[in-house]
Amino acid sequence: MLWIPIDRALDIPLNRQIYQQIREKILSGQLQAGEKLVSTRELSVELKVSRNVILEAYDQLLAEGFLIARRGAGTFVAEGTLLPQQTKPLITNKAGDPIVGKEVVNLRSGIPALDLFPRKTWARISNQLWHDSESSILGYGVPEGRIELRRTLAHYLLRTRGVECHPEQIIITSGATQAMMLVSRLLLSSNDIAIMEDPITNDIQTIFKASGATIYPVPVDDFGMKTSLLPDNIDPKLVFLTPSHQFPLGSTLPIQRRIQLIEYARKNHCFLIEDDYDSEFRYEGPPVSSLQGLDPELVLYIGSFSKILSPALRIGYIILPTQLTEKCRQLKWFTDLHTPSLDQLILSRFIQEGYMERHITKMKKFYKSQRDFLIQCLQSTFSHNIKIFGYSTGMHLVAEFEKIDFTRNLLVKIEQFGVKVYPVEDHTIKKGKYNNRLIIGYGHLQKHEIELGITRLFQAIYH
Template identity: 75%
Template sequence: MLWIPIDRSSAIPLNRQVYQQIREKILSGELQAGVRLASTRELSTELNVSRNVILEAYDQLLAEGFLVAQRGSGTFVAEGASLTRTDPSHEIQKVNHKYAENGIINFRSGIPALDLFPRKIWAKLSHQLWNDSESTNLGYDLPEGRLELRQTLAYYLKRTRGVHCHPEQIIITSGATQAMTLVSRLLLSPNDIAIMEDPITNDIQTIFTSSGATIYPIPVDEDGMKTALLPKNIVPKFIFLTPSHQFPLGGTLPIQRRIQLVQYARNQHCYLIEDDYDSEFRFEGLPISSLQGLDPEHVLYIGSFSKILSPALRIGYIVLPTHLIEKCRQLKWFTDLHTPSLEQLILARFINEGYLERHIGKMKKFYKRQRDFLIQCLHTAFSTNIKILGYSTGMHLVAEFKDIHFSQEILLKIEQFGVKVYPVENHAITKGNYHNRIIIGYGHLKQEEIEKGVERLLQALNSIVR
């Protein structure tokens, strides 16, 4: 007889519980091909459930091919329905990892304060849109995105970031990640060369190298990419950089270097890819004007609303030179047809009615308080043993420590003390220059978590030194 525990307090219906457990036993090989199952009457009596519960479970398993019924003989496990797991501990590892995060203060960068997302306003606009929207808005849409949002963005970006474009130059994407993937497919082929800041986000490196291209790294300093080191003897497809807030070191590219980049792109007949990372949250002065505004025909400008509002929205965009528009539209169509339409319309209203700029103003004040509190905690804990870098913009800073080498062993030791930090070295293309620097994100943490996290980091490093 099958041993199938029944949980009558569960929200999962009884027939679904029976179905799932028999299915799992067949997949794992515990019930092998040819084994005869108990009759529906026998199993319902054994489990003390209605016979209809068992009938429905068996019918589903028969429909999916896990069971076969032979008239007059019974119900049997079908051939070829088991699946050998490549890693039997996989599910256990996933569960353990989930619970391992509990209690750990995670200084991960790039996560906004999600509890401050303007839910009521967004819900109000969403409700209005669903009530007012024509049925045509529920159908397939244009790959480049809704005209309403592209018109809104063209005006907003010109006014706030100095971006010169018309709505036709904008392609709406599912976040900045899809925008970069489209750029890779648009411009790169195997053996092409792409110049990139070093260090730069590891994920972005992976996106561009997956095309078969080679990365040529240019180191950064406190002012961003060292443009004097741009090579004259190669012709790259593009130069990728984060000029308004270099990730992860935090520099802002001065106008002299921006002009050098534009002149280089013109001379080498290549493009500049401007990732406008975190530019809205600049704590000293106004946001720096975009690189795109200097030369719209040589710059592809990428932005998203993941940091400003929420990663869950999955809305980003590319501003393209005019001669790349049609090819990029086709690539977007082949990728996913279009980005969800109704979210675009809600966002367009959110911007047009002034809510976005009010939200950014509110969040700048909040993140500045968070940043100042974190810097105070770090100075109190580590005094002269620490140097703080890249704190003028965004939701993270970089801490440089004297005589600390953040190896994998030390990072695991720190995590044992209940705090997680991220080494700059993980994002370096040329390894070996940033072993004593870590990235500390603060946007998503409460001040008591920041204080406790710094205390735990101090305890961990003290134990390592001892």
């Protein structure tokens, strides 16, 4: 007889409880292939439930292939239904005790302070749109995005970032990742060459490599991409960079190098890809204008609202040279037809009514306070054994630790001490230059978490 405990107090229907337990017994091997199950009548008597409940559970298992029915013989466990469960290794600390119940401080970069998202304002605008808008907003949209948002963005980006474009040059995307993918498919084919900063986000390298292209790395220094090292003996299709806030090292590309890049792209008939991922949060000096503003027909400008507002919105955009807009619209249509319309309309009104700039001003004060506290913690904890880079903009900085090599073993040990860190080396193309540097994010953390994370990091390194 099957041992199947059921609980009538649960919200889960009885037939679903019975189905789930028999399914688990089959997958784990407690019920083996070829084994005959008790009849539905017997099981209904045993469990004191309606026979129809048992029939529904058996029918679901038959439909999914877990069981087979043989006329006149009964119901049997089907072949090929055993799935052994893998056990995950238990992480332990130096003394060998598990870190059970110990919350890991995650120093990941790029996560905003989600608890400060302007929920009430966003909800109010959303309610207004639901109440006031025509039913057409619930229909299919155009692949390039709502014209309301594209017009708003064209005006907003010209005023705040020096981006020059017409709304027709803007394609609204489902985040920056989709924007990167569209650019890759738009400009690259197998065996093409894409020049990139080194280091640069590992995810971006993966996206562009997926096209079959070869990545040609150009190193960066304290002023961004070393444009003097741009190659003359190759035929690149694009140059990818983060000029306003180099990721991960944090430098800003000066005008002399920007001009060199423009001249290089003109000479080699290639495009420049400007990833402007978080330059709104600048704490030292005046705002930096976009590279795109120097030559709008040569630069593809990519932005998103994941860092400014929330990654959950999944709204990004590409600003394209006019010659590429129609092809990019077609690619966007093939990808997902269109980005959700209502979120675009909410965002458009959020920007138009001044809430975006007020939110950015508020968050700059908050992130600057978090950054200053992190620097204080690093300097007081590690003293002269540390150098700090890339702290003028964004939600992360880079720390260089004297005579420390962040090997895989050390990274595992650090996590065992209850803090998760991210090496610069993970984002390099040519390996070996930044083994002693970590990317430390602070946007999503409270001050006590920052202090705890840095304390644990010190203990892990020097214990």
